[in-house]
Amino acid sequence: METVELLKQRATERARQVVGPAEIEAYRCDGAVCLRGIFLPDEVELCRAGIAANMAAPSERANVASRPDDPGYFIEDFCNWQTNRSYHDFIFNSAAAAAAGLLMDCDAVRLFHDHLLVKEPNTRAKTPWHQDQPYYNIEGKQNCSVWAPMDKVARAATLEFIAGTHAGPWLMPRSFMSSEAMWFPEGSLADLPDIEADRSAFNIIGWELEPGDAVFFHMLALHAAAGVSTGRRRVLSIRFMGDDITHAPRRWRTSPHFPGLEEELPAGSPMVHPLFPVLWEKQAAPDNGSAHHQC
Numbered sequence: 001m002e003t004v005e006l007l008k009q010r011a012t013e014r015a016r017q018v019v020g021p022a023e024i025e026a027y028r029c030d031g032a033v034c035l036r037g038i039f040l041p042d043e044v045e046l047c048r049a050g051i052a053a054n055m056a057a058p059s060e061r062a063n064v065a066s067r068p069d070d071p072g073y074f075i076e077d078f079c080n081w082q083t084n085r086s087y088h089d090f091i092f093n094s095a096a097a098a099a100a101g102l103l104m105d106c107d108a109v110r111l112f113h114d115h116l117l118v119k120e121p122n123t124r125a126k127t128p129w130h131q132d133q134p135y136y137n138i139e140g141k142q143n144c145s146v147w148a149p150m151d152k153v154a155r156a157a158t159l160e161f162i163a164g165t166h167a168g169p170w171l172m173p174r175s176f177m178s179s180e181a182m183w184f185p186e187g188s189l190a191d192l193p194d195i196e197a198d199r200s201a202f203n204i205i206g207w208e209l210e211p212g213d214a215v216f217f218h219m220l221a222l223h224a225a226a227g228v229s230t231g232r233r234r235v236l237s238i239r240f241m242g243d244d245i246t247h248a249p250r251r252w253r254t255s256p257h258f259p260g261l262e263e264e265l266p267a268g269s270p271m272v273h274p275l276f277p278v279l280w281e282k283q284a285a286p287d288n289g290s291a292h293h294q295c
């Protein structure tokens with residue numbers, strides 16, 4: 001039987017093999033970095049099993065993000081790690097949290113939530129340009145999400161980012177389907193520029209991906225994805241929090257929603273709560289010699 005300690009040590013070793021000074025620098029400067037082969041083949045199988053179980057019985061938080069006349073289907077679901085054993089083991093035992101810890105340069109990594117994003121073949125629905133953090137109930141800069149595809153993803157269908165946008169400012173979150181301002185009140189944050197009107201004006205980055213590869217990105221990095229053609233595109237995103245993250249209860253229903261959390265974690269509290277377990281802690285390690293340069 002593998003002990004929790006042994007699994008954690010292995011995950012940290014694996015993350016250290018994949019995350020070096022170049023990856024840390026790319027994350028710091030661009031707000032997104034591709035980590036090739038961060039997940040092992042049996043972890044990909046584990047995550048696929050979790051997605052199959054999730055799709056067979058979506059939670060009451062699930063949301064269809066494609067229109068009824070879409071030839072494909074885009075479904076999202078959130079916060080299932082406590083009931084989905086495969087998600088639990090994938091999140092707790094893979095190198096994802098350790099890699100996020102190295103990229104964020106923090107002492108401890110907590111789970112924020114899991115987010116399923118499946119586009120079935122021929123899904124026309126695009127994921128519009130957006131930042132993630134304005135939809136959430138957290139403040140702080142040390143944060144990281146991993147977008148982990150469990151199918152091959154072509155460059156044309158991958159998650160794209162505008163390098164450097166993680167430095168801010170926060171931009172207006174809108175509903176994907178109707179573009180409504182359902183979170184911050186209309187006019188309270190600047191709107192996004194029309195990126196698709198002139199893509200060449202922006203430093204857009206993105207990677208063709210194989211199962212096992214994943215993209216790690218900051219929750220303020222502007223990102224978007226196209227629809228898909230013939231293949232499925234099964235993705236699990238895992239959201240991580242670093243040392244400086246605090247609770248920011250909102251007057252509106254956040255996405256995802258954590259009902260009743262405000263009574264337990266007042267505004268400004270660190271996210272110390274069983275809903276957000278610690279997944280990784282920095283061990284005393286020799287300095288890898290990386291220095292911070294100007295981005």
Ligand SMILES: O=C(O)CCC(=O)C(=O)O
Binds near residue numbers: 145159223235
């Ligand atoms: O998978 C997608 O289409 C969008 C993913 C995304 O926006 C995210 O993981 O934050």
